[in-house]
Amino acid sequence: MGNSTSKSPDEATASQQSDWQQKLLSSIPKAISAYAIEGRISRPGIDVEIRRFHLHEPLPPNPVRMELCYLSLALSPRPQGMEVGYLGQTNPRAFTAFGNCCFVPAGQESFVRGWVGDYREICCLFDLELFAPHINWEWTPLELAACFDIKNMNIRTYLLRLAEEVMTPRYGREALVDSLVQVLMVELSRHFRTLREVSHTATGQLSARHLRLIEERVVNTGGEELSVETLAQLCEVSSRHLSRMFKKTTGRTLGQYINEVRINRAKLLLSQPECLVKEVAFRCGFSNQSSFSQVFRKATGKTPKRFRSEILS
Numbered sequence: 001m002g003n004s005t006s007k008s009p010d011e012a013t014a015s016q017q018s019d020w021q022q023k024l025l026s027s028i029p030k031a032i033s034a035y036a037i038e039g040r041i042s043r044p045g046i047d048v049e050i051r052r053f054h055l056h057e058p059l060p061p062n063p064v065r066m067e068l069c070y071l072s073l074a075l076s077p078r079p080q081g082m083e084v085g086y087l088g089q090t091n092p093r094a095f096t097a098f099g100n101c102c103f104v105p106a107g108q109e110s111f112v113r114g115w116v117g118d119y120r121e122i123c124c125l126f127d128l129e130l131f132a133p134h135i136n137w138e139w140t141p142l143e144l145a146a147c148f149d150i151k152n153m154n155i156r157t158y159l160l161r162l163a164e165e166v167m168t169p170r171y172g173r174e175a176l177v178d179s180l181v182q183v184l185m186v187e188l189s190r191h192f193r194t195l196r197e198v199s200h201t202a203t204g205q206l207s208a209r210h211l212r213l214i215e216e217r218v219v220n221t222g223g224e225e226l227s228v229e230t231l232a233q234l235c236e237v238s239s240r241h242l243s244r245m246f247k248k249t250t251g252r253t254l255g256q257y258i259n260e261v262r263i264n265r266a267k268l269l270l271s272q273p274e275c276l277v278k279e280v281a282f283r284c285g286f287s288n289q290s291s292f293s294q295v296f297r298k299a300t301g302k303t304p305k306r307f308r309s310e311i312l313s
Contacts, residue, residue: 038120039166041177046126048177050075050166054118063088065109069131071188072123073159074100079117083264086110086144094141094219095264099149101156103188105139106131122163124184134189142211142250143192151251154187194249206242206249210235214246214254218261226285228254258285263299266292270308277304 039050063085082098088109095113104110106128139147150156162180165173213234218226231254232239246254262284269280281292296304 041162041166041173043174043177043181045130046124046181048122048124048162048166048181050120050122050163052118052120055116058114058116061085061092061111061113063109063111065107066104067106068125069106069128070102070104070123070125071155071159071184072102072121073156073163075120075122075163076118078119078121079115082112082115084110084112084148086148087141091141091219093265093268094145095267096145096148096260099151101150101152101159102148103150104147105144108139108144122159122166124159124162124181126181130181131185131188134185135192140212140215142215145215146192146250150191152187152191155184155191158184158187206235206245210237211249214257218258219265226258259295259299262286263296266296266304267300267307267311270304271311273308273312277308280304 035051035053037049038052041048065088078098078100083095084098084102085092085095086108087094088111090109098112098115158180162177162184165177165180214231217231217234228239228243232242235242237245243254246252246257250257252260266280266284269275269283270277275283277292278289281289284292286292286295293304296302296307300307302310
C-alpha cells in the first residue's frame, strides 16, 4: 500500500488557522504601523476588531490588495481630507472621499492618502466565501467608488452593535456575533444590489451599463463643459429621468458627482508646480478660473493657490 498524504484533524485545523493568519496579515498595509487593537472577536471566517489609528505624516500612495473583505465604521470621525484611490494602480487618478463607513471587496487594490491624526474604528475582516453566496460579480468603477462612503443606517447600526460586543463581553456573545454577521452579509448585499437592479419605472435604478458610461464620460471630459443634458443623451434617457435615477441609485446628485471627480482631478494637477491654475481649471472642465476657484473653495475650504502652497511645502 502507498503512503497516505491525508492530514489528521489537528493538522488540518492548524493549516486552516495558518492560512487565516496569512490573510489577516494581508489586511494590514505595510505603510501603517501606528495603530493598536483595543478589542477583538474571532469567529470562523471573520475577525471583528476595534482599531485605534494614529499617524504623524500622510501615508505614501502604496496600493494594497487584501485577501479578505474589509468592512469598517469609524467610531470617532476620520480626519478631514482622507481620500482613497479606489482603482489602485489601474487608475491612480481615481480618488473618492473616505467616509465613516466603507467596504473594500477582497482582491480589490486601493490606497489611502492625505490624512494625519487619530481615529477609532470597528472593522470586520471576513473571507470572500462568506459573502460570495450573496454577491459574486465583478465590481464596476462606480460601484467601487460607492463602497467608500456607505450611508446605509442598517449596516451602521449592526456594526455599532458588534462594537458593543467586542468592548463589553456578555453572555451568549459568540452566538450573537454569528447572527449579526449573517445579517450584515444580507444588508450589504441588499445595499449593493440597488446599484445593479435595472428598472424603467419611477421606483427603479440606473443600470450598471449607464453608471459606467457616466463615469467614463466624466473622468475623460478634459476641458469640455459637461451638462446633465449631455449625459442624458449618452444614456438615451431624459435629463429629468437621469437626474432622479442617479440620485436614487448612488445617493448623490449628478452635480455632486461631477464636482467630486473634477475636484479630485484638480488636486492631482495642483500638486504639479508646472501646471498653471487656469490650465487646471480648463483641464477639469471649468469654463473659467473664477468659477473653478469658487467650486474648489466650497469643496475644500481652501483656494486653489493655498491648496497648492500647502501641498508643495
